[in-house]
Amino acid sequence: MPEKTLLTSREIERALTRIAHEIVERNKGAEGMVFVGMRTRGVPLAKRIAEVIEVLEGVPVPVGTLDIGLYRDDISPSELKPAAESHTDIPTSITDRQVILVDDVLYTGRSIRAAMDALMDLGRPKSIQLAVLIDRGHRELPIRADYVGKNMPSSKDEEIQVQLVETDGVDRVVIESVAKRELITGN
Secondary structure (H helix, E strand, O other): OOOEEEEOHHHHHHHHHHHHHHHHHHHOOOOOEEEEEEOOOHHHHHHHHHHHHHHHHOOOOOEEEEOOHHHOOOOOHHHOOOHHHOOOEOOOOOOOOEEEEEEEEEOOOHHHHHHHHHHHHHOOOOEEEEEEEEEOOOOOOOOOOOEEEEEOOOOOOEEEEEEOHHHHOOOEEEEEEHHHHHHHHOO
16 A cells, blocks of 8 residues: 555644644633643644644643653663653643643554553643544553544554654655555565
């Protein structure tokens, strides 16, 4: 299967605006919220959603960065970087706050589990809600998103790539066959 565009820049913008409206509606405003973007692409997505909410509510919402490297279950201890190299930066306490965790693609749920473990080490939030741009299914853990930009059921032989201006120079979401890419690149 050749690479196929799932979302254009405009469609990403619409999805994030819808997510922002849903977050404000569910939480009855923006007071007490903290957005936490998972590295790498969750961070710019969290910033974009928070900007929409600030325009809607007139309240700035703090946005932080969460590095889950030390909490992943697919990396051996010898591969872990020292805690000093962590890129977690949350500008305010998360204790007793509504934490909106933001990621680009929800797949097995393992990254989200790691993120929740990391957040609990930083404080005790009032709640943790999950916002994702793409939910592709194939869960291995009982985790679901509270806010989803697009549900995109996919095969395990496919890869969904979120590309953002801040990290990739372009806004789009594409899907491609992993098997085809491996044939082309030899990986």
